[in-house]
Structure formats: structure tokens, C-alpha cells
Amino acid sequence: MSLYARAMIDAASPALPFDPEGALLLAYANGDARAAQDLAAALAPRALAQATRMLADRAEAEDVTQEALLRLWRIAPDWRQGEARVSTWLYRVVANLCTDRLRQRRGSVALDEVAEPPDPAPSVADRMQGEARMRALSDALAALPERQAQAVALRHLEGLSNPEIAAVMDIGVEAVESLTARGKRGLAAILAGRRTELGYGDE
Numbered sequence: 001m002s003l004y005a006r007a008m009i010d011a012a013s014p015a016l017p018f019d020p021e022g023a024l025l026l027a028y029a030n031g032d033a034r035a036a037q038d039l040a041a042a043l044a045p046r047a048l049a050q051a052t053r054m055l056a057d058r059a060e061a062e063d064v065t066q067e068a069l070l071r072l073w074r075i076a077p078d079w080r081q082g083e084a085r086v087s088t089w090l091y092r093v094v095a096n097l098c099t100d101r102l103r104q105r106r107g108s109v110a111l112d113e114v115a116e117p118p119d120p121a122p123s124v125a126d127r128m129q130g131e132a133r134m135r136a137l138s139d140a141l142a143a144l145p146e147r148q149a150q151a152v153a154l155r156h157l158e159g160l161s162n163p164e165i166a167a168v169m170d171i172g173v174e175a176v177e178s179l180t181a182r183g184k185r186g187l188a189a190i191l192a193g194r195r196t197e198l199g200y201g202d203e
Contacts, residue, residue: 021086022079029076040069043087047094053157054098056138064097084167091158091168095150102142102149140190148183155180 021042027035047068051061071093072086079086141149147169154165155176165176 019081019085022081025072025076025079025086026081028073029079036073039072039086043072043090044069046087047090050091050094050158051098053134054095054138054141054153055101056135060101064094064101067097068093088164088167091154091160092170095154095168098153099146099149102138103146105139105142136191137187140187143190144183144186148179148186151176151179152183152187156184 021039024035024039024042028039044065047065048061051064051068052058055061055064068090072090141153144152150169151165154160154168155162160168162173162176162180165180166173169176171179
């Protein structure tokens with residue numbers, strides 16, 4: 001029996017919720033290199049998408065994804081199946097890394113000084129407009145307190161539910177609701193006059 005198959009059986013214990021990604025991580029920790037490849041294939045696209053939405057910068061998002069996966073490999077030997085889901089753990093790490101980078105941006109460039117990305121193909125104006133909006137939103141998030149920025153990004157960019165965000169941020173659902181509400185008010189103040197441009201509407 002392969003290490004991966006053994007880990008899958010262990011993960012299927014009726015006392016624990018089944019987490020195939022956790023099974024892969026345990027298999028990797030036990031020396032199964034293929035399990036690491038399968039886990040990276042499953043997780044990296046989601047991590048990259050999350051980081052790209054938060055940072056609006058592909059190169060930075062790729063750096064964050066690589067760092068998050070490196071951290072995952074480092075903690076693999078100590079992973080305790082059933083205490084958390086690997087995907088939830090990774091959401092938390094990516095969110096933290098992104099907010100660190102957003103915090104570094106804070107104060108360095110005024111929001112109204114952010115240049116729109118160069119347009120290499122005028123025929124894709126709609127796509128470029130979307131990228132400009134995401135960049136403006138990313139820089140606005142950088143002006144929020146860290147925990148508010150995380151909650152808003154996970155709720156409104158990642159589409160997670162409040163209970164899911166609570167698990168990612170290791171806080172209660174009521175705290176999530178409070179952070180999200182305050183974060184939205186903060187964004188509204190920062191982006192006053194640009195709501196239509198950024199697609200907020202009355203949300």
C-alpha cells in the first residue's frame with residue numbers, strides 16, 4: 001500500500017472530517033513526493049487567484065503563492081489531521097502575506113496617484129479597465145487596518161461566508177461581521193466619488 005493510500009485511509013476515520021488535501025500533506029510528510037505534486041496542483045491555482053485579487057499584481061501574487069506553499073511544506077511533519085483543513089490554513093497564510101504587502105504599500109503612494117496599468121492591447125479595453133479597478137481597490141485595502149482588509153477581501157473578493165472567514169482568521173462570526181462592516185465603511189470613505197468606477201454600487 002502506498003503512503004498516499006495509507007494516509008487516505010487514516011483521513012477517513014469516522015472521528016474526523018475527511019480532508020483529501022490533509023491526506024496528501026500527510027503523505028508528503030511521510031516521503032511521498034508525488035503527493036506534494038498533487039497537492040500543489042490542487043492548491044496553487046486557488047492561492048494564486050486569491051493573492052492576485054488582493055494585490056492586483058501578478059508578480060507579487062506569484063511570490064506570495066510560492067512563499068505560502070513553502071510554509072506549507074515546512075509545517076507538513078507537524079500537521080495534525082482533523083484540527084484544520086489545509087485549504088483553510090492556506091487561505092489564512094495567503095491573506096496574511098498579502099496584507100503584509102498591502103501594509104508596506106500604505107502611505108507610499110496616494111490613491112489618486114496610482115497609475116493605471118499600461119495598455120499593451122487597446123482592443124481589450126474592458127479587461128484593462130477591470131485590472132485598473134482591481135489595482136485601485138487593492139491600494140484602497142492597503143489603507144485599511146490589517147484585520148479589516150483581510151475580512152473585506154475574504155468576503156467580497158474571495159466570496160467566503162462569514163463562518164468560513166471566522167475559521168480562516170481564527171475569530172468569531174460576530175467579529176467577522178464587525179470587521180467587514182467597518183472595513184466597508186472605511187473603503188467607502190477612501191473611495192468616495194469612485195464607487196461607480198469600481199463597481200461598488202450600493203452594496
